[in-house]
Amino acid sequence: MCKKTFNALGWIILLGMGISWIVFGYSNWYLLLLPIAYIFFLVNDGSIKELKRIRKMSIFQVILMLFALVVSVAIVFSLIQLSSYLINDVLYLTGGIKTFSEIMAIILSLYPVKITFGTVVYRVANDLKGTG
Secondary structure: OOHHHHHHHHHHHHHHHHHHHHHHOOOOOHHHHHHHHHHHHHHHHOHHHHHHHHHHOOHHHHHHHHHHHHHHHHHHHHHHHHHHHHHHHHOOOOHHHHHHHHHHHHHHHHHHHHHHHHHHHHHHHHHHHHHO
16 A cells, blocks of 8 residues: 555544544543554654664663653653543533543643653664664
8 A cells, every 4th residue: 555545544543533532422442543543654654664673672772662651651641630630620611611621631641741752762763773
């Protein structure tokens, strides 16, 4: 398949997921669909070919990336719990405002992960480029 097909499939998954989230509410299936869409976008921009360098990673780099992943997940989980507490128990939001606030809270809580985990992955990738 060509790269444009993978890009289109990624957008179809994301848009379908967003529409179903608004219509039916949150589901655990989104945790599976989001990485699949991300992989489609990786194939589209050619980054998936970069994964051949994983074999050259040291044990320290693997442990560092796993630690960054755990810290990133902990940050997102705590921010989502905090926003849920604020939306439900402090502000007592209901209806469409509550749904909009939940969507914005989840989107905003993903940015610290992008910064923390993305920085670690970028540095490890640059280290691998320097050695390979």
